[in-house]
Amino acid sequence: MNGPHDLLRESLVDFVLGNLDDAEARKVEAHLAEGCAECNAEVRELHDTLALVAALSDREPAPSAARGRILVAITQSASEERRQQGGLAGHHQSGDRQERHDRDGRDEHDVRRRRDRGDATPIFRMPMWGRAALVGLAAACLLLAVDGVQLRKERILLRNEVVLSKARIVQLESQVDESQQWADLVTAGNAQFAQLAPTPDADPAMTAWAIYDPSSRRAAIVVDSVEPNDDRDFELWAIAGGAPKSLGVITPDANGRGIVRIDAVSGDEPVAAFAVSREPKGGSPDKTAPSGPVVLVGALGD
Amino acid sequence: MAHSVNLSVADPRIPRFQGGDETVLGELYDEHADHVFSLALRILGDRSEAEDVLQETWIQAWAKRSEYRPEQASFAGWITMLARSRALDRVRRRSARVKKEAEVGLEEPTRSSPPLAEWGLLADKLRAEVASLEPQQRTALELAYWGGLSHSKISEEMGQPLGTVKTWVRSGILRLRDRVVKERTS
Ligand SMILES: [Zn+2]
16 A cells, blocks of 8 residues: 555655656656655645755846736636636536636627627727737747656646637737727836726625726726626726826626726826726715725736 | 744635636735745746746646645645656757756855745745755756756766665655755654
8 A cells, every 4th residue: 555655655756846857757746646645745745845955046036027917817818718718618627717617608608699699899808918919829839838758747738728718818819900999008118017906895796907008098898797786886086196186987888897988198207007996876976085995906027 | 933934734825716806916926936946946947938938837737736635735836846847858859069067056045045935944944954965965956946857867977876866865855854854843
């Protein structure tokens, strides 16, 4: 019973160093997957030790421009993934995924109904991310095309993702054509991004992204999972020079997505952050300050 | 346990990350991006390539998130492993280039700020442990970790028997591991 354990235990250092060939690595993975507590604990200790060893080097701050690009690319692929999963009824393994599928499955049916009756509203409108997402997803495809024995496994496992990404790129390309002026916002040399984070007052499902070009003062904000409600509205704010400025009430589409495009945010001070507040119907009576709780907020970074 | 923040299994963001909730990504990125970038830069010695690895690592982390096993690595340990493997793949593809591995060692950093502040004290202990290794053993470890060299390649480079190299690498890493475990449980 201890046969494989005793043998494989000796290989764990080489396993975490990536020194094992595919067949040996698979044996170790299988043994770990069987739940051997001792080996799992040792592998964890070794991985963490190596992370610490790596952390002994000098800190080099990651280029700030990379953040927005990477996170936008991933958010785009996540959004696409959910859409795809919504269309694949009953093919999910974990309870977690099933739950998400159910939620998004309904969205997908809504979308289909809208499509069937010829509703003119675009099904998936986020053209403002076009180029940045293309860059990220093209990188994802390149990543998967990389040579090397070690990547073979990954490639098989990720084949699905590649297909998704390719589909997404085709979709994004058409959207970029469709709305070149908003795509230009992304490629503007000094465009800044913000992911708006939920505050404790937020509905945890709500998410938002913003992009802003300080030179043209053009901005686009996408808010997802906005629950329509007859008693309240969500209002978008730009924070510039330390003061909030209303950019209007967010009107979600049937999928709960609200898109706000501002040709030029008024004022002279650069916008530092965007925020969303929960307000009575029609928005805050005072257009220079929210009257209700701020539910999402995010500072711009390049 | 004061240094265990980033190595915790119980990080509530991880199940959300694995369940496909991209809203936790910003936080995880902010916590680990400098670490990933520093590691890639150290292995590759080129900022632009290191930035590519930074991007590839996060895209890969997202794509492979369901494969991440928290019982086998903290998130930091996992993302470090992904980044190292991506960076080393690039080094291997630079077949014509002179190897940089021997130049980039586990030498004492000129600045004392470790990449992850939470690990500060632990890092000091670990640095001392690294410094106490025999020079040849340290070199073997450097070549194995930063250079990604196989044991036989290290044996060739160092002119030492394969068995000796294997022992150096294995016992060196286990010694560092023991130190980490000891510090974390004390
Ligand atoms: Zn075992």
